[in-house]
Amino acid sequence: xxxxxxxxxxxRDAGRSLAANGPSPLLALFLCAGLGxxxxxxxxxxxxxxxxxxxxxxxxxxxLIVLPACYRLSLRDVSxxxxxxxxxxxxxxxxxxxxxxxxxxFTFADEPIHAYNAEQVALHxxxxxENPILPVTSGYPGLASATSALMSLTGMSAFGAxxxxxxxxxxxxxxxxxxxxxxVSGSHRVAGLAVVVYAGSSNFxxxxxxxxxxxxSLPILIAVLAAFAEREVAAxxxxxxxxVPIVLGTLAIVVTHHLTSYALVIVLLALALVARFSGKxxxxxxxxxxxxxxAAVGWLLIAAESTVGYLGPVLEEAFxxxxxxxxxxxxxxxxxxxxxxxxxxxxxxxxRLVTLAAVGVLGLGFLAGFRRVWRMRRDRPxxxxxxxxxxxxxxxxxxxxxxxxxxxxxRASEFLFIGLAFIVAYGALRLVRRGTRWAERKAAxxxxxxxxxxxxxxxxxxxxxxxxxxLRISAGGREIESxxxxxxxxxxxxxxxxxxxxxxxxxxxxLAPGGARAKTGDALAVxxxxxxxxxxxxxxxxxxxxxxxxxxxxxRRVATDAVRGSFxxxxxxxxxxxxxxxxxxxxxxxxLGRAYDSGTIVVFGLGDRP
Amino acid sequence: xxxxxxxxxVTIAAVACALVATLLPWELVRLIAAVPLAVFxxxxxxxxxxxxxxxxxxxxxxxxxxxxxxxxxxxxxIVLDAFPGGIxxxxxxxxxxxxxxxxxxxxxxRRPRATSASRSxxxxxxxxxxxxxVVCGIAALAAVVGALALAYTPLPAGNASGYTALWMxxxxxxxxxxxxxxxxxxxxxxxxxxxxxxxxxxxxxxTYRLELEPGEExxxxxxxxxQANRTSxxxxxxxxxxxxxxxxxxxxxxxxxxxxxxx
Numbered sequence: 001x002x003x004x005x006x007x008x009x010x011x012r013d014a015g016r017s018l019a020a021n022g023p024s025p026l027l028a029l030f031l032c033a034g035l036g037x038x039x040x041x042x043x044x045x046x047x048x049x050x051x052x053x054x055x056x057x058x059x060x061x062x063x064l065i066v067l068p069a070c071y072r073l074s075l076r077d078v079s080x081x082x083x084x085x086x087x088x089x090x091x092x093x094x095x096x097x098x099x100x101x102x103x104x105x106f107t108f109a110d111e112p113i114h115a116y117n118a119e120q121v122a123l124h125x126x127x128x129x130e131n132p133i134l135p136v137t138s139g140y141p142g143l144a145s146a147t148s149a150l151m152s153l154t155g156m157s158a159f160g161a162x163x164x165x166x167x168x169x170x171x172x173x174x175x176x177x178x179x180x181x182x183x184v185s186g187s188h189r190v191a192g193l194a195v196v197v198y199a200g201s202s203n204f205x206x207x208x209x210x211x212x213x214x215x216x217s218l219p220i221l222i223a224v225l226a227a228f229a230e231r232e233v234a235a236x237x238x239x240x241x242x243x244v245p246i247v248l249g250t251l252a253i254v255v256t257h258h259l260t261s262y263a264l265v266i267v268l269l270a271l272a273l274v275a276r277f278s279g280k281x282x283x284x285x286x287x288x289x290x291x292x293x294x295a296a297v298g299w300l301l302i303a304a305e306s307t308v309g310y311l312g313p314v315l316e317e318a319f320x321x322x323x324x325x326x327x328x329x330x331x332x333x334x335x336x337x338x339x340x341x342x343x344x345x346x347x348x349x350x351x352r353l354v355t356l357a358a359v360g361v362l363g364l365g366f367l368a369g370f371r372r373v374w375r376m377r378r379d380r381p382x383x384x385x386x387x388x389x390x391x392x393x394x395x396x397x398x399x400x401x402x403x404x405x406x407x408x409x410x411r412a413s414e415f416l417f418i419g420l421a422f423i424v425a426y427g428a429l430r431l432v433r434r435g436t437r438w439a440e441r442k443a444a445x446x447x448x449x450x451x452x453x454x455x456x457x458x459x460x461x462x463x464x465x466x467x468x469x470x471l472r473i474s475a476g477g478r479e480i481e482s483x484x485x486x487x488x489x490x491x492x493x494x495x496x497x498x499x500x501x502x503x504x505x506x507x508x509x510x511l512a513p514g515g516a517r518a519k520t521g522d523a524l525a526v527x528x529x530x531x532x533x534x535x536x537x538x539x540x541x542x543x544x545x546x547x548x549x550x551x552x553x554x555x556r557r558v559a560t561d562a563v564r565g566s567f568x569x570x571x572x573x574x575x576x577x578x579x580x581x582x583x584x585x586x587x588x589x590x591x592l593g594r595a596y597d598s599g600t601i602v603v604f605g606l607g608d609r610p
Numbered sequence: 611x612x613x614x615x616x617x618x619x620v621t622i623a624a625v626a627c628a629l630v631a632t633l634l635p636w637e638l639v640r641l642i643a644a645v646p647l648a649v650f651x652x653x654x655x656x657x658x659x660x661x662x663x664x665x666x667x668x669x670x671x672x673x674x675x676x677x678x679x680x681x682x683x684x685x686x687x688i689v690l691d692a693f694p695g696g697i698x699x700x701x702x703x704x705x706x707x708x709x710x711x712x713x714x715x716x717x718x719x720r721r722p723r724a725t726s727a728s729r730s731x732x733x734x735x736x737x738x739x740x741x742x743x744v745v746c747g748i749a750a751l752a753a754v755v756g757a758l759a760l761a762y763t764p765l766p767a768g769n770a771s772g773y774t775a776l777w778m779x780x781x782x783x784x785x786x787x788x789x790x791x792x793x794x795x796x797x798x799x800x801x802x803x804x805x806x807x808x809x810x811x812x813x814x815x816x817t818y819r820l821e822l823e824p825g826e827e828x829x830x831x832x833x834x835x836x837q838a839n840r841t842s843x844x845x846x847x848x849x850x851x852x853x854x855x856x857x858x859x860x861x862x863x864x865x866x867x868x869x870x871x872x873x
Contacts, residue, residue, distance in 0.1 A: 023746035024737070031746050034753030041757035050767035084669045096754070100761035125696030127687055145687025145697075146680065149706075152699040153631040153644035164641065165683075168649060172676040179673050216680065223677035230670065244660035245674050245681075252681035255688060470767040475824035479764050480796040483773055490794070494779060568770035593865040598775035598794075610843040610866050 025078075026085055029068045033093040036064030041100040047467035050570060055351075055466060062457065063450050065093045066199065070449040073192035074432055074442060083192040084178060091174030094199060095167055098209045101468045105485065105512065106159055108210040109504075109562035112512035113137060115211060118147035118158035119514020128303070132499070132517040133507060139304030142256025143213040158514065162211035170209055173219035174198075180226035181422055183233065184382040193449070194425035197365070200358060200452030201417040202410060202460030217257035218414060221264055224249040225418075228271065229382055232282050239283050246288060254295045258307045261296040263415050267385065268292055274381035282381075314408065321404030332401040336463075347463040358455020359397065361448045362424055366390050369427030389419020410460070424452075462563065469567035482568045483598050484509040484559070487552070490596060491516045495550065501526045501543055502552035505565025506601070510552075519548065530554070533582035540590070544606055551592075553584040555600045569600060614721060617658060617714040624651045624710035628703040647706050653679030655710045658717035682709060772797035772824075776805075776850045776861035781831055787867060791848050792829040795822035802853035803860075809834045809846045809867070819853070834867065841869050 022028065039061030046053040069090045073083060106112050113134045120129035127141040143165075150161035174195055181191035198204065209215055224246055231242035254261045272286040300307055324330035336347040336355075347355075370387060377383035393416035399409035431445045432438065458466075472481045481489070488509040491500070496515030500507065507520035521527050524546055529539045530553060543551065555578045558565045569577075584602050588594060593608030623646065630643035653675035657666070666674065686705050690697045739747075773796050781788040795801050800823050808815040814835065820828050834846055843866045850861040 021742070023740075023742045027743050027746040027750065031750040031753065034750040034757070037757040038753045038760070041760040045760050045763075045765055048767065049765045050769040080669065096757070100757055103758075103761040104764075121687065121697055125698055127691045127697070141687060141691075142684035145685070146683035148687055148697050149648050149683050149702045150641075150644055152697065152702045153648060154640040155635075155637050156641065160637075164645065168645075168676060168680060172673065172680060175669070175673045176677070179670055182669075216684070220677055220680060220684075223673055226673060227677075238661075238664050241661045241664055244656065245678055248656070248681040248685075249677055252684035256684050470770045472764045473767040473770060474764040475766060475772065475796075475798045476800060478823060478825040480772070480798075480825045482770075483775075483796075486775055486794060486796055490775065490777060490792075494777070494792075568767060569773075570769055570771065591864075594863045595779060595865065596775060596777040597861045597863050598796075599771075599773045599861070603777075605865070608865055610845070 025072055026082055026089075029072060029086060030089060032068040033065045033089055036061040036066075037093060037096050037100065039064065040097050044101050044468040048470050048473070050470050050473075050568070053467070055463075058467060059454055062094075062097060062205075062454060065090065065097070066196070066453045067446055067450050070193075070196050070446045071442070073189070073196060074428070074445055076189065078189070078192075080182075080188045083188050084175070087174050087178045087192055087195045088171060090196065090199065091170050092167065094205060095170040095209050098206055099163060099167075101206075104472045105566075106162065106211055107471065107563075107566050108206070108212075109508065110134070110212040111162075111210050112508035114143055114147075114213065115158040115162065116511040116514050117141070117144040118151060118162070119512075121145070121148040122151050122158075123514055132519055133511060133521075133523075136258070136304065136306050136310040137213065139299075139306055140213055140256055140258060142252055143211075143216050145255075146216065158211075158512075166209055166211055166215050169216045169219045172223055176219060176222040176226045177418070177421075180222060180229050180382075180418075181425070183226065183229040184377070184380060184386070184422065185426075190422075190425045190429060193428050194421045196449050197362075197424045197428070197452060198417055198421035200362070200449070200456035201414060201421075202456045203414050204453075204460070205457040206461045208414060213257040214260060214414075217253045217260035220249045220252050220256070221260050222418065224253070224264065225267065225382075228268075228285055228288075231285075232381075234283075243288075247291065250288070250292045251295060254292070254299045255303075258300075258304065258311065259411065261292070261299070265289065265292045265296055270385055270388075271381050274384055278379065278381065280379065318399070318402070318405035318408040322399060322402040325402040325405075330403065333403040333406055335400065347458065351458050351463060354451060355455040355459045358452045358459070361451055361455075362420065363394065365424035365427035365448070366394070366420060367427070368430050369423040369425065372426045372430065373423055383422075386419035386422040389416045390423040392416050393420045465563050469564070470570075471567050473568065482566060483556075483601050484554075484566050486598065487596065487601055487603070488513060495595075498549035499547055500550045500552055500603075501529070501548045503530055503554050503559035503565065504562040505559050506552050506554050508562055509566055518552075519546070524548065527560070531560075531579050531583055533580055533586060535586050535590070540606065548606060550595065551587060551604050551606060553587055553602045553604065555579045555581070555584060614718050617655070617718050620651050620655055620658075621711055621714050624655075624707050627651065628707045632699055632703045647703070648683055649679035650675055651679075652682045652706055652709045652713070653677070655713040655717065656682070659713040659720065662717060662720035663722050682706075766798075768798070772799075774801065774803070774822075774850065774861060776848065776863050778846070778848050778863040778865050780865060780867065787835075788831055788833045789846055789848075789865060789867075790829060790831055791863070792827055793820065793822060793850060794827040795824055797822075797824055799824065804851045804853055804856060805830070805848060806851070807832050807846070807848045810844045821853075843868050 040058055043053050043058040069086050072078060073086055106115050117131055117137055121127060121144050127145060128138055131138045146165055147158055147161045150165055177195050177198055178191050181194040182188045185191060227242050227245045231239055253264055268285050268289040272284055272289050275282055275284045325332050336352050373383050373387060393413060396409040396412050396416060399405040428445055432442050472479055484506050491510055492513040492515055498516055500510055500516060500518040501524060502510060502518050502520055504520050507518035510516050510518040519526055524542055556569055557577055557579060587604040590609060592604040594602055595605045596603035627643040627647035631640045631647055634640055656678040657674045687697055690701050690705060695701055775794040778789050778791045781790045802821040805818040806815050822828060845864055845866055847864045849859055852860050
């Protein structure tokens with residue numbers, strides 16, 4: 001026993017000596033994050049080489065970014081400034097993981113669509129240009145406006161400007177969360193841990209930092225909520241000062257993203273109601289509720305009428321699908337199954353286990369934290385709201401079993417996770433209260449937070465799409481690009497004024513440079529026409545009547561997959577990977593002129609016929 | 611703004627950044643000027659105007675600066691869209707400078723008489739760095755730069771399918787009937803091709819030999835000798851063969867030239 005004790009003292013002395021002689025903790029954590037990023041970049045590079053590297057080192061890289069920050073943030077004697085810097089480092093480092101995955105072009109499904117909007121602004125010097133794939137986006141020009149500013153002032157493309165813009169949005173998100181949580185909890189230790197828990201949201205690593213309108217509007221929403229929290233406790237003479245950022249942020253959200261603006265109205269309404277019935281003298285946000293509601297509805301009526309037609313069916317389908325699943329009329333959706341026929345591998349058992357463990361840890365953390373928050377903070381409207389949000393998150397998990405509702409649940413989780421993160425952080429702190437086995441419990445906390453972050457990331461993005469795929473590769477000392485990218489560049493140079501019908505991935509690549517237009521999916525029955533082996537009488541006239549100049553016949557089955565279809569074709573089983581040759585020949589038999597042929601992709605001119 | 615050094619600096623910085631962003635041709639230099647001009651300077655000026663004498667701690671200040679700056683970018687395009695000329699480099703630069711100058715002026719008017727602290731500006735002190743800190747910081751930066759360099763370096767991918775694209779479009783610019791034909795190589799190695807172009811049935815076939823490096827493109831303008839006063843469309847076909855497989859059709863493109871007298 002004495003020997004053990006002296007060894008423990010020795011270890012503590014060594015720790016103190018390291019702390020005194022070692023680098024400052026912030027720089028040491030910066031080094032850890034840099035090494036983690038380097039590891040992620042290395043594994044992505046191996047994957048881009050067309051290999052199939054193990055994902056284990058990649059996740060170790062992510063953990064190298066997350067775990068040291070978790071550990072430091074869980075400590076008691078860390079200054080506010082250091083925690084603030086750590087949170088910023090964590091947010092930006094995890095964003096960099098996405099950047100090193102996609103360093104050349106936007107490849108996520110929504111990104112080329114929004115890049116098109118931004119390029120159109122540069123082309124026409126105005127907003128509200130029609131978007132052929134997602135028309136609703138042209139009614140919300142906030143992202144295109146912000147990107148156009150950076151494009152104009154720097155000369156960069158939408159890709160470069162978008163990467164910089166989303167980096168600032170991500171920085172705003174984590175810092176706003178920290179300020180919001182600090183104000184509501186009164187503890188920057190709780191706030192730092194809550195931000196780490198929020199990084200475990202399934203959309204944090206990838207989806208939430210894609211170049212898309214929600215990636216910009218959500219951080220502004222959280223900043224507005226933080227401003228409200230500050231306003232609540234401000235001296236009466238200073239309350240009005242907070243109105244400027246709140247009003248400015250509200251207007252920016254309204255013109256940037258539909259769902260976020262409605263979420264803002266709902267949250268403010270809930271805050272106003274809680275403030276009204278709490279009976280405590282604090283500034284009620286009802287004037288801002290009215291302002292936000294009028295602005296959102298006004299914008300919907302004036303500039304974004306198509307939103308109703310866009311969101312209505314999605315919500316209706318989610319509702320119907322949930323009813324069918326509950327009543328047993330439809331089979332529940334299998335978890336960890338990609339709906340894409342092009343998904344090449346299933347999520348391994350260990351990864352599934354980590355994800356389920358993350359949900360379990362969140363559940364335990366919520367239960368542990370809820371009691372404490374309820375006892376200590378229930379007089380605060382925000383704390384009540386966070387409790388509700390956390391509980392609603394677990395309710396929304398049930399929707400993930402409904403085939404047409406899981407996406408709605410996934411999107412809602414970004415908002416609900418704000419509340420959940422706050423409550424779970426309180427639960428996490430209970431684990432590291434002073435007492436016996438403190439070091440072990442601290443290690444358990446760091447492991448639990450790591451599980452939450454990795455589990456969330458696995459749940460949020462298809463397993464086979466976590467790593468980069470070959471998009472631009474070197475050959476003979478020069479660079480070559482994938483077939484869809486080369487097609488898009490050819491169109492940009494030689495046929496930018498035309499309209500194309502193409503499969504999902506091809507259409508997005510065609511759009512990204514901002515000149516040519518492309519229709520895909522259900523629009524003009526493109527999804528039906530392209531893969532079939534013979535043409536029907538109505539099909540070409542339909543395309544012709546809608547001024548489609550060219551049709552892109554792509555034999556790759558993966559071309560219908562907007563997440564996986566933009567990369568180099570890696571041959572597997574021919575029958576599984578390619579559509580029948582007749583799907584291309586049907587256009588040649590009309591006969592239509594073949595304007596472009598790169599093997600699996602052939603472009604036919606609808607007007608080019610005898 | 612006299613007497614409020616922070617506001618003076620913000621205003622001067624905005625004008626300087628606008629000049630750099632609008633006048634210089636180098637993307638990176640413009641980016642370094644554009645980010646403060648677009649986000650931080652307007653954000654700071656707006657926060658200064660709305661909070662006047664109310665001192666914010668650095669954490670809240672940074673959040674508000676970022677939030678207000680990004681909000682101005684989201685809304686600024688809508689303002690510019692309403693003006694003749696629309697959204698351009700100059701109009702963005704002018705708008706942002708105007709926002710900074712106007713709100714900084716508003717802040718100066720709302721603030722109480724300048725104190726010695728505000729005259730001298732906020733005092734920022736850098737933490738004292740030891741050698742071990744510098745080494746650690748450099749190593750961290752090196753790791754980040756290494757990660758980015760690795761990410762931005764295209765690597766060979768042997769099992770990715772190389773391909774060649776062949777394209778043909780009517781040549782609208784030339785004086786006579788002609789087509790433009792392009793060959794783009796995205797093969798892994800240098801590749802030799804034979805290109806055969808013919809018009810109509812039994813027409814003369816022109817043959818071209820070419821060798822392309824990976825990533826290289828060659829464009830031909832091919833005149834199509836056509837009969838005058840032809841009454842039916844003529845099909846022009848271009849076929850590409852790999853030099854080492856001369857009998858195996860590799861790529862084919864076609865187009866129809868309309869009836870007429872020719873140009």
